[in-house]
Amino acid sequence: MRTPLLSLLCLSAIAYAAPGVAETPRDEFFWLGEMNKATLVINTDEGLIEKSMAPGFAAGIEKVIEDGNKEGGKRPSTVITFEPLMIKAAGSEITLLHAGRSSQDMHATYRAAILRDGLLDLAQQLQDTSTTLVNLAEKNAATIVPNYTNGVAAQPNSYGHYLLGHAAGLRRDAQRIREAYARVDRSAMGTTVLNGTSWPLNRERMAHYLGFPRIVDNAYDAAQISSMEHPVEAGAIVMSIALHTGHFIEDLLTQYAQPRPWILLQEGGDNTYVSSAMPQKRNPGLLNRTRSSASTALTLALGPAIQAHNITPGMPDPKSAKANSAMVASAIKALKNWDDVMKALVVSPDRALEELNSDWTASQELADSLMRNHGLPFRIGHHFASEVVSYAKKNNIKPLDFPYAQAQRIYAETVHGSAYPQTLPMTEEGFKAALDPVSIVNHRATTGGPQPAEMKRMIADARKDLAEQQTWIDARHGYIDAALKQLDADFQKLLDASNNSSQENKPTDAA
Numbered sequence: 001m002r003t004p005l006l007s008l009l010c011l012s013a014i015a016y017a018a019p020g021v022a023e024t025p026r027d028e029f030f031w032l033g034e035m036n037k038a039t040l041v042i043n044t045d046e047g048l049i050e051k052s053m054a055p056g057f058a059a060g061i062e063k064v065i066e067d068g069n070k071e072g073g074k075r076p077s078t079v080i081t082f083e084p085l086m087i088k089a090a091g092s093e094i095t096l097l098h099a100g101r102s103s104q105d106m107h108a109t110y111r112a113a114i115l116r117d118g119l120l121d122l123a124q125q126l127q128d129t130s131t132t133l134v135n136l137a138e139k140n141a142a143t144i145v146p147n148y149t150n151g152v153a154a155q156p157n158s159y160g161h162y163l164l165g166h167a168a169g170l171r172r173d174a175q176r177i178r179e180a181y182a183r184v185d186r187s188a189m190g191t192t193v194l195n196g197t198s199w200p201l202n203r204e205r206m207a208h209y210l211g212f213p214r215i216v217d218n219a220y221d222a223a224q225i226s227s228m229e230h231p232v233e234a235g236a237i238v239m240s241i242a243l244h245t246g247h248f249i250e251d252l253l254t255q256y257a258q259p260r261p262w263i264l265l266q267e268g269g270d271n272t273y274v275s276s277a278m279p280q281k282r283n284p285g286l287l288n289r290t291r292s293s294a295s296t297a298l299t300l301a302l303g304p305a306i307q308a309h310n311i312t313p314g315m316p317d318p319k320s321a322k323a324n325s326a327m328v329a330s331a332i333k334a335l336k337n338w339d340d341v342m343k344a345l346v347v348s349p350d351r352a353l354e355e356l357n358s359d360w361t362a363s364q365e366l367a368d369s370l371m372r373n374h375g376l377p378f379r380i381g382h383h384f385a386s387e388v389v390s391y392a393k394k395n396n397i398k399p400l401d402f403p404y405a406q407a408q409r410i411y412a413e414t415v416h417g418s419a420y421p422q423t424l425p426m427t428e429e430g431f432k433a434a435l436d437p438v439s440i441v442n443h444r445a446t447t448g449g450p451q452p453a454e455m456k457r458m459i460a461d462a463r464k465d466l467a468e469q470q471t472w473i474d475a476r477h478g479y480i481d482a483a484l485k486q487l488d489a490d491f492q493k494l495l496d497a498s499n500n501s502s503q504e505n506k507p508t509d510a511a
Contacts, residue, residue, distance in 0.1 A: 024069065026117055028077035028321055031110035031210070033065040034484065035189065036086070037491040038209035039097050042202050044494065049096055055498030057097065060090025062495055077321075079103040100192060100199030104314070108188035108223040113210060114321045115230055116184050116480075118328035119237075123177045123473050125332045126241070127466065129339040130170045134462045136342050137163035141455045144437050145262060145352040146361055151254065153361045156437030159347060161450035164458050169244045171462070173237060174469050180233045181476070187212035188222035195219050209487040211480030224314035231304035231324040238301035238331040245294040245334045249287055249341070256284055262352035263345060271344045286344060290337035297330035356437040357400055360389045365434045374425040376415075384414040399435040404428040 024030065040061065044054040064085045068075045076082045080103060086094045141160035146153040187207035190197070196219040203215045216222040255261050265271040271286045304327070307318035318324075356362070366388065367381030387410045392402055411424040426434070433439050444451045448458070 026114065027075065028107075028110050028114070029068050029075035029082070031113050032076075032079065032082045032106065033061065033068070034210060034487060035106055035109065035206075036061050036082075036097060038206055038487055039101070040494065041209070041487070041490045042205050043097070043099075046200075046202060048099065048199065048201075053093065053096070054494050057090055057094050058491060058494035059498040060086050060094050061491075063089040079106050100190065100197035100201045102192045104193045104223040105188045105191045107319075108191075108227040109210065111227060111319055111321045111324075112184050112186065112188065112212075112230060114325060115234060115328070116181065116211075118325050119177055119181050119184065119234065120473060120476055122237070122241075122328050122332055122335075123174065123181075123469070125335045125339075126170060126174055126177065127469055127473065129335045129342075130167055130174070130462075130469075131466055132339050132342045133163050133167040133170065134459060134466065136345070137161070137167065137455075137462075138459050140347060141452070141459070143347060143349045143352065144356065144441055145347075145349075146356050146359070148251070148254070153355070153359050155361050155364065156356050156440055158441055158450035158455060159352070160455055160459075161441075164455075164462060166244065166248055167462055170241075171465055173241050173244065174465075176237045176240065178472060180230075180237060183226070183233065184230050185212055185476075186214045186216045186226070188216050188227065191216065191219035191222040194224065209483055209490075211483035213479065228308050228313065228315075228318060231318050231327070232308055234324060234328060235301040235304045238297050238327055241331045242294040242297040242301060242334055245338050246291060246298075248338065249291045249294065252341070253284070253287055253291070256287065260351065262348045262355055264348075265341070266344045266346055270340075286337070286341055290334065290341055293330065293334040293337050297327070297334045300327040300330050303327065353437065358398055360392065360399055362399060362435045362437050362440055363389050365440050366431075369426065369430065369434045373430075374421070376420055376425075380415065380418070380420065384411050387414060400432065402435070404431055407431055 037058075040049065040054060040057050043049045044051055049057070064082070067073045067085070074085065076085065079101075083095065083098070086097075137160040139160070140163065141158055143159040144156055145159045145162070147155050147157040147162060187203065187210055189206045189210070190201040190203035207213070207215045216226055252263065255263050256265075265284055265286055267282055271284070304318040304324065311317055363385045364382075366385040367378055370376040370381035370384070371378045388402065388407060391397070391406060391410060392399070397403075407426075408424045412422060415422060424431075441450050442452065444454070448454060
């Protein structure tokens with residue numbers, strides 16, 4: 001069993017309404033119904049069930065499903081609790097459907113199907129959040145802000161470039177989802193318990209009806225090995241998303257704590273709230289909730305790995321569909337909160353530039369410029385820049401106000417007695433330009449930098465990737481929906497035969 005917190009999350013995590021199938025949760029009960037429908041269609045076609053019995057079996061399966069879909073109806077989640085309902089509806093003969101099946105392969109199949117749906121929901125929210133990130137990056141491509149390392153202002157950067165860095169992390173999460181999905185998207189049906197069955201079941205056709213493009217090839221692997229991996233791999237994805245979310249929020253909270261932040265949340269609503277004791281405080285409720293949701297996701301993501309540890313193959317400990325759906329849902333919630341944060345951000349470019357020009361975050365460019373343009377070794381240039389910063393801080397001088405004459409003096413003292421030019425080779429104009437944050441950002445030359453041309457390229461590349469990701473999500477939904485639609489159509493033929501038989505056997509009124 002998982003924690004009470006997880007149990008609460010489970011209540012809303014499983015229900016998944018398939019496109020075009022309103023208010024039909026794709027839970028364990030749903031998939032048990034689909035498996036029984038597919039088993040009946042396939043085994044009737046292939047001679048494993050007498051055709052004369054199929055219509056009655058179809059009517060029984062349909063009654064169980066219809067009753068379960070009613071408000072308050074029974075929706076059992078295991079084979080051994082689902083089967084009695086079928087027996088009640090169609091007689092014990094309907095257990096002929098169970099030939100070559102086991103709760104092991106059936107539960108492994110519905111767990112994969114439910115996790116598959118969850119991964120697609122997660123992929124869609126990741127897509128939405130990533131789109132917001134890229135849109136915000138494009139809007140702030142020319143917004144110059146401080147970036148920080150070790151909690152200290154380090155260099156000027158484009159805020160859009162910073163956001164694209166976070167978007168790159170989420171792009172890798174999207175890749176992880178696609179890769180994990182391919183491993184989850186395989187059918188275990190027909191493998192029975194450990195080594196298959198003597199019944200010649202058509203596993204490939206069963207997989208197709210349930211929306212799986214492939215089967216799990218090895219019968220032992222199906223329920224004993226791969227089904228243990230699925231929640232652990234999904235947990236690793238949830239963990240990565242939670243960490244990415246937390247990194248972004250913690251960076252914001254550090255800035256938010258400053259007396260005059262250059263980035264804030266729009267006040268009011270669910271974004272901020274006034275302290276109960278201190279009227280000047282506007283607490284960032286949205287940031288706190290997002291951080292908390294990321295922590296919850298991280299906590300739940302660790303669960304499957306811990307539960308799968310030190311147990312024999314196939315044990316149920318990490319397999320709970322409800323628990324693992326809750327884990328995936330927690331990552332969706334964290335991403336949704338992150339999306340809300342970005343839509344509520346208020347960035348002040350003027351205040352950000354003021355902060356940059358009040359500190360020495362541009363000083364590295366002095367060393368870079370001396371090396372690039374005048375052949376001075378970086379370490380000597382770095383020493384010169386460090387001495388400039390020390391003098392400036394001692395005398396409370398801001399970068400753009402630093403006297404060129406003092407720079408000349410410090411340089412001469414730095415290179416005294418060396419083989420390098422004894423007078424500062426930079427002009428006063430060049431010295432000032434090297435300390436201008438906007439100029440520094442705009443004149444970066446490396447691939448992947450914040451300069452306008454590279455920002456334009458990376459934004460276009462990000463949008464292309466997002467379009468491809470959406471196509472992938474839509475294709476996976478389409479494949480599953482088409483398969484289930486085909487199953488419904490083929491199952492309906494058996495139902496129609498049952499209905500026709502009922503009509504033929506109905507007594508007519510006497511003339």
